[in-house]
Amino acid sequence: MNEGGGDKKKPKKKPRKRGGNGGAAKTVKQQLPQDKAERVAPHHLITKKRSAENGDNQQPKKTVKQQLPQDKTERVAPPQPQDKTERVARPQPQNKTERVARPQPQDKTERVAQPQPVDKKCPAENGDGQKPKKRKPRKKKLGGDITEAKQNIDVKKKETEKTKAGETKSNPGERRSNTGETKTVVTGEKGELVKKRKKIFKKKKKPKENQSTVEKIDNQSTVELIDNSNFDFGNSERSFKNLEGSISPKTLRVLQQLGFKEMTEIQAKAIPKLLQGLDLRGTAKTGSGKTLAFTIPVIELMSKLNFMPSQGTGVVILSPTRELSIQTRDVLAPFAKAHSLTMELIIGGTNMKTEAAKLRQGVNIIVATPGRFLDHLRSTKDFIFKNMACLVLDEADRILDTGFEHDLKKILQHLPSERQTILFSATKDTKTNALAPLALKANPVEVDVDSDKNEATVDGLEQAYVVCPIEKRVSLLCRLIKENQDKKVMIFLNSVWNVKYYHHILNCLEVPVSLLHGRLSQNKRTDGFFTFKNQTKGTLLCTDVGARGWDIKGIDLIIQFDPPSDPMEYIHRVGRTARAGDSGSAILFLQPHETNFISYMKSHSVTLPHMDISWREVEELQVEELNQHDEHLSNMGKKAYRAFLRSYMALPLKSIFDPSKLDTLRVARAYGFNKEPLKVRLFRKEKRK
Numbered sequence: 001m002n003e004g005g006g007d008k009k010k011p012k013k014k015p016r017k018r019g020g021n022g023g024a025a026k027t028v029k030q031q032l033p034q035d036k037a038e039r040v041a042p043h044h045l046i047t048k049k050r051s052a053e054n055g056d057n058q059q060p061k062k063t064v065k066q067q068l069p070q071d072k073t074e075r076v077a078p079p080q081p082q083d084k085t086e087r088v089a090r091p092q093p094q095n096k097t098e099r100v101a102r103p104q105p106q107d108k109t110e111r112v113a114q115p116q117p118v119d120k121k122c123p124a125e126n127g128d129g130q131k132p133k134k135r136k137p138r139k140k141k142l143g144g145d146i147t148e149a150k151q152n153i154d155v156k157k158k159e160t161e162k163t164k165a166g167e168t169k170s171n172p173g174e175r176r177s178n179t180g181e182t183k184t185v186v187t188g189e190k191g192e193l194v195k196k197r198k199k200i201f202k203k204k205k206k207p208k209e210n211q212s213t214v215e216k217i218d219n220q221s222t223v224e225l226i227d228n229s230n231f232d233f234g235n236s237e238r239s240f241k242n243l244e245g246s247i248s249p250k251t252l253r254v255l256q257q258l259g260f261k262e263m264t265e266i267q268a269k270a271i272p273k274l275l276q277g278l279d280l281r282g283t284a285k286t287g288s289g290k291t292l293a294f295t296i297p298v299i300e301l302m303s304k305l306n307f308m309p310s311q312g313t314g315v316v317i318l319s320p321t322r323e324l325s326i327q328t329r330d331v332l333a334p335f336a337k338a339h340s341l342t343m344e345l346i347i348g349g350t351n352m353k354t355e356a357a358k359l360r361q362g363v364n365i366i367v368a369t370p371g372r373f374l375d376h377l378r379s380t381k382d383f384i385f386k387n388m389a390c391l392v393l394d395e396a397d398r399i400l401d402t403g404f405e406h407d408l409k410k411i412l413q414h415l416p417s418e419r420q421t422i423l424f425s426a427t428k429d430t431k432t433n434a435l436a437p438l439a440l441k442a443n444p445v446e447v448d449v450d451s452d453k454n455e456a457t458v459d460g461l462e463q464a465y466v467v468c469p470i471e472k473r474v475s476l477l478c479r480l481i482k483e484n485q486d487k488k489v490m491i492f493l494n495s496v497w498n499v500k501y502y503h504h505i506l507n508c509l510e511v512p513v514s515l516l517h518g519r520l521s522q523n524k525r526t527d528g529f530f531t532f533k534n535q536t537k538g539t540l541l542c543t544d545v546g547a548r549g550w551d552i553k554g555i556d557l558i559i560q561f562d563p564p565s566d567p568m569e570y571i572h573r574v575g576r577t578a579r580a581g582d583s584g585s586a587i588l589f590l591q592p593h594e595t596n597f598i599s600y601m602k603s604h605s606v607t608l609p610h611m612d613i614s615w616r617e618v619e620e621l622q623v624e625e626l627n628q629h630d631e632h633l634s635n636m637g638k639k640a641y642r643a644f645l646r647s648y649m650a651l652p653l654k655s656i657f658d659p660s661k662l663d664t665l666r667v668a669r670a671y672g673f674n675k676e677p678l679k680v681r682l683f684r685k686e687k688r689k
């Protein structure tokens with residue numbers, strides 16, 4: 001067993017309790033008796049108009065009306081679920097035709113080179129808390145957008161009418177989701193909009209207790225039985241039973257034991273091709289079951305080859321993060337066990353000698369991170385990899401990110417060229433396009449199950465952005481966490497120091513949060529991952545180590561406190577919720593000068609409605625005062641300040657996240673300093689540019 005803690009036993013999963021956290025709320029309340037916000041209904045924050053700016057919260061009708069034109073996207077009916085029967089009924093491309101190189105879809109980043117029109121600032125975006133003199137201009141500004149939204153609504157309505165045929169008549173403004181849950185379609189009527197906004201913080205539908213069970217598969221890991229109810233396939237053609245004859249009875253038995261009945265779209269399309277030994281590049285949205293799509297074929301391959309430990313390694317699966325490797329190992333484990341295949345996790349932060357000893361004994365399937373795997377390729381004597389038959393690159397685009405690209409190229413040089421190679425990811429970028437010819441054989445099978453979808457994010461996700469001046473971010477964050485303390489929340493930040501800093505400050509304020517970042521020791525990292533995984537509620541602050549591939553059930557809300565580097569990163573971050581047909585919410589924090597990101601996202605098929613904040617109800621935290629009482633916090637604040645500026649500089653979308661538009665004095669205030677606590681030389685240079 002390695003030291004990474006990946007083999008740690010997971011406690012039996014308890015049924016999720018979604019009741020309020022009375023005790024915790026009380027403590028926070030006691031701690032912050034001034035918090036007016038505590039006195040208002042939990043959903044007040046987002047449903048109320050900007051009463052702070054108006055200095056008037058007595059006009060609820062106007063409030064809602066003011067929200068209406070703010071956001072054209074809110075008025076657009078959410079994308080209708082594709083008719084799955086139709087999708088599946090389409091003739092499958094013949095194998096030979098598939099192997100002919102199809103024109104590669106344009107990389108989205110290329111498509112969106114032109115600067116998009118800047119959203120006009122709303123008063124809240126100015127952060128001045130001033131009442132706007134007139135409301136009308138705001139309506140005018142979005143007039144065009146509304147027209148567009150109306151057109152979209154008309155189109156969507158027609159589509160909806162078609163798909164509704166055969167459904168029971170429902171109330172206007174309601175539709176049945178594919179999970180059978182009633183959803184409100186935004187028709188522009190006030191009441192319904194309020195309903196939709198409230199849903200951002202609404203509790204997720206709880207799975208029925210008997211639908212999800214945890215069962216121990218072996219001594220090393222526990223694997224959850226699958227609750228199929230959210231994946232509404234309704235199509236027996238996708239039944240795993242149809243693979244009888246192409247996959248072994250042992251594999252079918254494990255699938256059955258785990259509760260997998262029907263394949264997801266990516267599985268149905270990729271597995272048959274992979275079983276033929278073809279190279280494949282697969283793209284499907286987050287949480288769509290890509291792991292199993294490669295797990296079954298690699299297990300079958302090893303089983304057919306009758307691979308013995310003395311033959312060394314037959315399959316290598318590379319993932320960009322340690323947690324993702326641990327997770328993949330856990331998915332593979334019951335299948336490997338059923339076929340008596342040896343399997344090992346090879347990730348950084350663990351004892352290399354122990355790993356080397358295992359490799360020498362012969363490990364049929366390796367699940368690894370690229371750096372550590374390369375170390376073994378280079379230095380572990382008697383590690384047999386010349387028989388390697390298959391290489392899987394999970395989250396292929398991320399593997400190519402800085403640091404891994406070099407490792408991967410070296411790995412490819414070491415491995416036998418006669419092998420099957422499989423690339424999977426939820427997103428594609430230019431780097432993956434560049435890797436494909438290096439790693440894959442000519443003309444690999446391309447399976448992109450989302451190419452015909454309007455939205456790049458999943459159907460069950462409700463997302464919105466808030467415009468928040470930097471010095472108010474911590475207050476708003478605190479408020480959001482408190483409001484969602486009975487839920488499971490992930491908060492993304494862009495630097496380790498800021499994760500540490502906000503972890504400290506929030507815990508000082510008795511807002512309990514945990515943290516996870518790449519500089520923790522492997523044991524702490526794995527513990528943190530599993531603790532969060534097994535919690536029914538709680539808030540985790542993390543860097544992008546948590547953005548990719550984590551398959552944690554029951555995450556209700558994703559908050560992106562710092563912006564993602566690009567739309568792909570956004571998609572992966574929000575992909576930690578609303579997985580496998582489930583629902584979830586996501587909120588993106590933007591500073592007033594960053595709102596161009598929204599149109600940029602739209603051009604990448606991510607539509608983000610604006611979420612209003614009633615600033616009056618957000619208690620302002622006096623970070624400066626906290627600094628005076630806590631020297632440690634003040635010191636951390638300095639480091640976090642510097643890390644924030646540096647990470648901001650590192651954001652690639654300079655025209656949107658423009659360092660020259662960042663007011664360092666305001667940034668300093670956000671960390672409780674009334675002047676810049678230290679000079680960040682590189683940042684100054686960048687600003688001058």
Ligand SMILES: Nc1ncnc2c1ncn2[C@@H]1O[C@H](COP(=O)(O)OP(=O)(O)OP(=O)(O)O)[C@@H](O)[C@H]1O
Pocket residue numbers: 226227228231260261262263264267284285286287288289290291292425426548549550551575576579580
């Ligand atoms: N055929 C299936 N039926 C029911 N549930 C499934 C099926 N296949 C996978 N799942 C479940 O769906 C969830 C998401 O799967 P997985 O982690 O493989 O998604 P992914 O596509 O790799 O996501 P990401 O892109 O975020 O890494 C898992 O909990 C898995 O158990």
